[in-house]
Structure formats: structure tokens, C-alpha cells
Amino acid sequence: MNESSALPQLVLITGPERVLAQRALSHVLEALGSSHPDAEVIRLDALEYEPGRLTMDLSPSLFGGHRVVVVRDLVEATDPLVDELSDVLKHPLDDAHLVVLHKGGNRAKRVLDAMKKAKAHVIEAPAMKSDRDKSAFITNEFRIARRKITPEAVRALLEAAGKDTSELAAACKQLVDDTTGVVDENVVATYHSGKVEATGFRVADAAIAGNAPEALRLLRHAFASGLDPVPVVAVLASQLRQVAKVATAGGGRSAELAKQLGMPPWQIDRARGASRGWDGVRLGRAIQTVAAADFAVKGGGRDPQYAVEHAVLEICKQRHAPPERG
Known part of the structure; x- marks a missing residue:
């Protein structure tokens, strides 16, 4: 994942292992930063999400500039966030990347399915349970x-x-x-x-x-x-x-x-x-x-x-x- 051009606009990091998920996120942001050094990274916590924020953050800015929106803990997403993500995923993003982290399971499955259908780049972070x-x-x-x-x-x-x-x-x-x-x-x-x-x-x-x-x-x-x-x-x-x-x-x-x-x-x-x-x-x-x-x-x-x-x-x-x- 050295070249940001290899990354589509949608990235899904899925799995319960926090260390692997965090590293994957760091690699994604580093890769994007190599081609968009002035990109604004916006982090949204699903549990504390304010309705309308995602749509606003992904909308083109009057001042231009690339945006990277990171949505954490999708499993905790409220209905407004699930609805907004589902709507956003129906159309190509304009000068932006969307990175979603999901710990696994069937919560917010509508968003997961939509991301995969939109050909999101999927990175697995499986649990490390065994010796x-x-x-x-x-x-x-x-x-x-x-x-x-x-x-x-x-x-x-x-x-x-x-x-x-x-x-x-x-x-x-x-x-x-x-x-x-x-x-x-x-x-x-x-x-x-x-x-x-x-x-x-x-x-x-x-x-x-x-x-x-x-x-x-x-x-x-x-x-x-x-x-x-x-x-x-x-x-x-x-x-x-x-x-x-x-x-x-x-x-x-x-x-x-x-x-x-x-x-x-x-x-x-x-x-x-x-x-x-x-x-x-x-x-x-x-x-x-x-x-x-x-x-x-x-x-x-x-x-x-x-x-x-x-x-x-x-x-x-x-x-x-x-x-x-x-």
C-alpha cells in the first residue's frame, strides 16, 4: 500500500483486532498523504455522531482541498449515520476519500454491503486468539x-x-x-x-x-x-x-x-x-x-x-x- 493511486476512494477496515485495524488506518492515511500532503483528515466517532455531519464533511469545499473522512466504530452507528452513509455510497466522491472502521458482525450491514458493492478496498483485521x-x-x-x-x-x-x-x-x-x-x-x-x-x-x-x-x-x-x-x-x-x-x-x-x-x-x-x-x-x-x-x-x-x-x-x-x- 505504498502508492495512494492504488487506493480507491472507499476503504473498509473490518475486524475486531484493534492493533491491526489501527495500523491499517495509519498505512492508509500515510499512503493518501503522500499524494495529498495538504489533505484535511476528519475523524467521526459513530457513537457520538451528529446528524448531517458526514454529508457536510464530504461536500466539496469552496476553498478546494482534499478531504479524508474516517468513520470509527461503525458497529455503534445510529440510524442517521447509517442512512447518510448509504446515501453517500450511491455516488462517486468529489475530491475525497472515505475510510470506515467496523469491528465485525452484522451491525450496520447495509453500509457494509453498500461499500463492497461500490468496490471499496477491504482490509481485514482478524482477531488473534490462539497462541x-x-x-x-x-x-x-x-x-x-x-x-x-x-x-x-x-x-x-x-x-x-x-x-x-x-x-x-x-x-x-x-x-x-x-x-x-x-x-x-x-x-x-x-x-x-x-x-x-x-x-x-x-x-x-x-x-x-x-x-x-x-x-x-x-x-x-x-x-x-x-x-x-x-x-x-x-x-x-x-x-x-x-x-x-x-x-x-x-x-x-x-x-x-x-x-x-x-x-x-x-x-x-x-x-x-x-x-x-x-x-x-x-x-x-x-x-x-x-x-x-x-x-x-x-x-x-x-x-x-x-x-x-x-x-x-x-x-x-x-x-x-x-x-x-x-
Whole structure:
């Protein structure tokens, strides 16, 4: 999107991922600004829209000049804005561009259909929900900056800042701006060690490896940092399921299994390593233990933190139990 001439007068940015949508908008405005440096950018908030404003802003000015009208949060649009947009889209714009942002869904569908019918340029901003999506996002952030980040560092950064995409993007930018060379797990730990230790991922890693003292130390640190027992149990369950899934998937290259199982390649490698020393029976027992802890931390028990500690110790016990023989 380097040449503004490649952009039609109508641009639709659709999808719930705010970081991607904002970046798309920035790229569009930058592209338009390259050929219209004096263009006036007018931003309209759909929720606070004043009837008649859109029509006025898109009307040719007596003084000339190009206008770029940005309509944010179309999903919140009132009927007057939907009606005005629908009318505007029936005719070519005069020395103006219209950029509309929509978070997704069927709200204001009449406008969406009209924009697509008018051959609007559509930019997707899909939600990044899975670890695979977020891992790809991190890797791409460093690729754009012409920097390298190791798979272990990707995972550590995901653990430290992966809940919120905006925070994840900011963490990537900080590492790009403040460091040189390849970013590895140690570099991430320098900037985010407190956050990483306070997550359930480190607890799960230690428990699945059978390291009870370390698992308990990390767990108590996480609780002292204010982490709720519920997400810790969720991570324990998720990590055990990943180990079981990878262990039963057979051999093959990590990249191939990643596509088959919907997991990032680095997650496949870690799960493979974690699966050594486990068998199906003991994994099943560990998963059942975590299921009981899940019930306890969601109201079924008196002491949620004790329930998690018990689950962690039981996982470690199963890791060191003699293998089941048929």
C-alpha cells in the first residue's frame, strides 16, 4: 500500500483486532498523504455522531482541498449515520476519500454491503486468539524490523504479554528499540522476568517435568504477585492436553504437525520434550487431577490455592511414578 493511486476512494477496515485495524488506518492515511500532503483528515466517532455531519464533511469545499473522512466504530452507528452513509455510497466522491472502521458482525450491514458493492478496498483485521496467531504476530514484528527472535523468546514474550495484543505489540517494539542482535529468552527475561515468573506457564513446565520444589516456588510467587488460581489451573490443563495431543500424534516434522494440530512449531517441540517420561495412563491421571482442581477453584472447594498446590504435587508424583505396563 505504498502508492495512494492504488487506493480507491472507499476503504473498509473490518475486524475486531484493534492493533491491526489501527495500523491499517495509519498505512492508509500515510499512503493518501503522500499524494495529498495538504489533505484535511476528519475523524467521526459513530457513537457520538451528529446528524448531517458526514454529508457536510464530504461536500466539496469552496476553498478546494482534499478531504479524508474516517468513520470509527461503525458497529455503534445510529440510524442517521447509517442512512447518510448509504446515501453517500450511491455516488462517486468529489475530491475525497472515505475510510470506515467496523469491528465485525452484522451491525450496520447495509453500509457494509453498500461499500463492497461500490468496490471499496477491504482490509481485514482478524482477531488473534490462539497462541499460533500471536506467535506469528511476534515473529512478524521482528521480521518487519529486520531482527531475529528465537522460538524460546517468542514463547517467553507470549507468556509475559500475550493476553493483550496492544501490550504484545508494545513489548515487541521495546525489545526492537532497546536491544541489538538476536533476541533470545534471556533478553526477554531481562525486561519481563517478573511477569513471566508470575504466570502459570512456568508452573506448568516445572510440574510436567516433575520438579516439585521449583513448581511450588513459582506457584507461590505467582499467588503472591496476585495471580488468581483459576488461570493457573487453565494453563496446567492446556499444557497437559498439548503434551497428550503431541505424544499421540506420532512422528513427523514439527512444521507438519503444527499444521495438523493447529499449534506453533515451537509449541510442538516443547510438548515433545515435555512428553518424555510420560505414558498415556499417567497423563490421564494428571489430567483428571487438574479437572478436580478446576472444580475446586471455581467454587467447589474451600481453599482454591491449596487445590492448585495439591494438583501440582500430584502431577509431579505421576511424572515420577513407574511406567504402566500392559
